[in-house]
Amino acid sequence: MYEPLDPIRREVRLLQLIGGSDDGPIQCSLRTVSLDETDLEFATLSYVWGDESITRDVLVEGHPRAVTANLESALRNFWRYFTENGVSISIRCDLVSSIVDEPNGVTGLRRYLSSEDCDLHHESDADEGTDSEDERGADGTSNKPSVKDRLFVRRIIAAGHRARVGGGYLPIWVDALCINQGDPAEKNKQIHMMQEIFTKAGCVFSWLGPSGHNNLDLALSAIRKLAVRVRDGYSISQLNQDYPELCAMHSDLPPFNKYWQAISNFAEAEYFERSWIFQELWAAADSDETIFLCGDEHLPMGSLTRYRAWADSLLTQRSDDTPLFGRFIPIFPLITQIYGMKAGRENAVGATRLFLDIVRRSRCKNPRDKVFALFRIFRMGLTPDYTMPVADVYAAWASDSSQDLPLGSLIFYSGIGLYPRTLGTHNLASWQPDFERLGDQTSWCDAVYAYRHSDAGTPAKYKPTISPTRYLTCFGVQVTKVGKVASQAGKKIVDYTNVTRGMIMDYALNSTSMILLLKYLVDNKGRFWTHAYHERGSPLHALVETVNECTHGGDPPTLGLLGDTLREFTPYNLFMKALTVRDGPSNFTVDELKFLGFQSEEKLWECLAGMSSNPKDDDGFNPATEPSEGQENALLGFVSRLLNFSFNKNLFHTVDGRVGGGPPGTETHDLVYLIHGCSLPVLLREVEGKLRHVGVCYIPGLSGVDVFRILKESESDVRELSLV
Known part of the structure; x- marks a missing residue:
């Protein structure tokens, strides 16, 4: 039925409908033409293939051909x-x-x-x-x-x-x-x-x-x-x-x-x-x-x-x-x-950023099509080849001259700590974005941070490169390492095997993962609610900043979160607001209370109220006064982000006492590096003597503009890193 096409004449086949009936198959014929014909007139069909297990027959040149039900319709x-x-x-x-x-x-x-x-x-x-x-x-x-x-x-x-x-x-x-x-x-x-x-x-x-x-x-x-x-x-x-x-x-x-x-x-x-x-x-x-x-x-x-x-x-x-x-x-x-x-407007924000945004939202049957479907629009110097391994297609994209995203920012979209991570499916390097899963793994916040700080100030000798053997060579300095994972992201244990249309947020699991974070706060009340808990630089302020930055992106919503506003972030108020934003019953269940360490809800509120009844502070502020509308909104916004954070991020402590938020696969002993060309700390893991990229994280004092300042101050300690 299919005669070879002549690529020199740039031939294509066109379908011609020749008949049908209400209870019989549609009948078609094929016609071979050259795109260079001056009087060529034809239409095209743009459609979704649909479920390929549900097919209908059409007759093409008298031969039955199974097509998806959507095409037949x-x-x-x-x-x-x-x-x-x-x-x-x-x-x-x-x-x-x-x-x-x-x-x-x-x-x-x-x-x-x-x-x-x-x-x-x-x-x-x-x-x-x-x-x-x-x-x-x-x-x-x-x-x-x-x-x-x-x-x-x-x-x-x-x-x-x-x-x-x-x-x-x-x-x-x-x-x-x-x-x-x-x-x-x-x-x-x-x-x-x-x-x-x-x-x-x-x-x-x-x-x-x-x-x-x-x-x-x-x-x-x-x-x-x-x-x-x-x-x-x-x-x-x-x-x-x-x-x-x-x-x-x-x-x-x-x-x-x-x-x-x-x-x-x-x-x-x-x-x-x-x-x-x-x-x-x-x-x-x-x-x-x-x-x-x-x-x-x-x-x-x-x-x-x-x-x-x-x-x-x-x-x-x-x-x-x-x-x-x-x-x-x-x-x-x-x-x-x-x-x-x-109109040329979108290119102003970076073609690759737009490309990644489309990839994150789009779906296709063949993972290679994440690149091949867009290569002409974004003027990539690639030739579609469906015999190429998926990892090689993605590597060709990353090293293509049209790719205007700094290579150091690629690691915002990649890492073995992201979930779901299809290890072994395509043999991707740890630094390669998994385009097939990108929509499940990353959010708009990642894109915002990837572009927030340019690597224009990175010395030429420290700019990342990609080798033909798919190593990402970059330059950085180790600043600390993960000492303890304090809470585990609920996203890590979601079953994605039956997910067919992007990420499905499991709200029940999201609520459960938030309970884990609330328990962590109760267990560590002495660490977070000291006499100066409301001051900038306190452990509580660092926690709030971490949660906000990991789930907000853009301008930090923590900048105005000082003094009187942060005083409202007491355990009692946090738990009250948690009941309003989580998807579940209006009260904590018996199992949740036991997990939190309380026999009844009365005991819970009694404990939390006692933790909140601090004496009147020297500045005359009385914590028992009614919070203002601005304080209420700031608290509610934080707890809403805490719910998001608990599902998507691990909360961890570093060996030097810092708090941070990282991907669901963050583990104890992961190394924290600052890398030229990346505006957030990078988690690396040594596996069999080789470094693998785990994911980016946020740590107050080691993120954003602080990255470039520290790298400049620590130039003598910068080392070459090869990520596999």
Whole structure:
């Protein structure tokens, strides 16, 4: 069925639908063409493969071919759309073509087709909206086609493309069928051409699933109607006037009604999580004929981007008097990133940071596709090769000239102490980010710290390098080592074997891990609650700073946490706030109380209240007074971060008495190094005479700008390190 393709002619195969039936398979044929043909006209299909264990047969050149159920539903949708609408759609397209250049021709046709007695009427013709004021002259006449006219023409053309695919008049490129998936050499060559395939396509269809799937068809319809009116400056009050149904509050919690629920489902759809989607939409972003499909509904990309620009503009308009639902309007971050890259804005913050952000959020079947799906967009000097070991693909990315992240910052995204760590699966070096698991292992905080301090001041002789044998050579100085792991992150014991869609936070386990931290605080009350516990530099202040930094990122939220505010961080108050933020009963369970060392809840509160009843301090502050709103917010914020910390980080003490937070795999005797090019301390472990990277950690006084100061002061002690 698959004849060899000629790479010199840059040949590709296109799929042509030739028939079908309600109770039989869809029938297709394959046509080989060259991308260099001047009159070549075709469409492409962008979709999620779905569960590969659930398949349906299609007939390709008369031979049954098993494809995923999601792909079969897309092909069947094209065929059914043609059989039900092909004739009327063809006439509508001819009418548009005949009058599109006539003055007010589209407006007249739009009114005719939207009338109920018109045989060619389609419900989308009646989408509400009037022409935008900014597109009319001072005398009220139209200087150019109105928004409504332009969107109307796009809908007609989109429907025409859809019907032509279903009738076999417009061939379509579908990766699963147009690439011989059993030929790695052909797959390598075709993937190298994918960006051009999507760029040259006259139309890109983005298939979201059959009608009713997560109400995505309702989302497409709602956004299509909104796109007619929304523009920069379009307010929530105007929205309420034009579309009161969108502003109805059917729930006290976001997204408040079925329309915003559907749009939220769309913004968070599995479709946008697929690694290849970014390249496919990026290549087709400049086309007005990129069309989202769900069942019978459709949405041109132009309408989505118009909505997206408006939703994004609301971020700067929102204020305290903005209606609650107006603060939760989905903004489609992936679409925002794509258009930001197209405009050159995203590159300002670093291409590699954006690459890692996409990798962290995306999924794919083959771990190599974490790199191959993006190599053309980020101008990597790589050639897709599915015979390469995964570790070699990731190493090639790390050493590629397009990679603008300082090599010292790579270790923010890697380490054998991260969980889940698939040791042995790909034979990754300890310093290599595991792109397959990156979304489970790292958070936005890691990215913030990786970029907070540049290594521009690192002497050339101390800049990290990668060897052909996958060693990371760096330079640093040992400052201390882990003396005791005080609490174990709950994340370490989560079973990830059945996790299929990113990280699933186990809140019950999160609550349990927080109990472990609370027990640690009770057991060490004499260490943390001394007479000067509220002062900067105290053990309690160091603990609060560690928890805040490990879970907050950005500017340290601890800077203003001094004096009176920190006085409210008593054991009693911490336990009270813990009950409000943890996911569980309103009181501690019997087992939890026993674990904490108390026979009853009364004994617990009696003990904690006694620890909090310090005498009046010399500065006249009475700890028994009612805390201010600012103190309450600071305490609640800390306890919320403590819950997060207890799940994701180990609390440890160093041999010289410092407190720190590290990855779930932190162990006693791990070495603490400061390394040139990295703004946080690095945990290293000696295994069989070789150094392995465990992960970055946070230790007050040894982090951020202190790293560079200490390295400069300790230049004579800097040694060369080879991480395996």
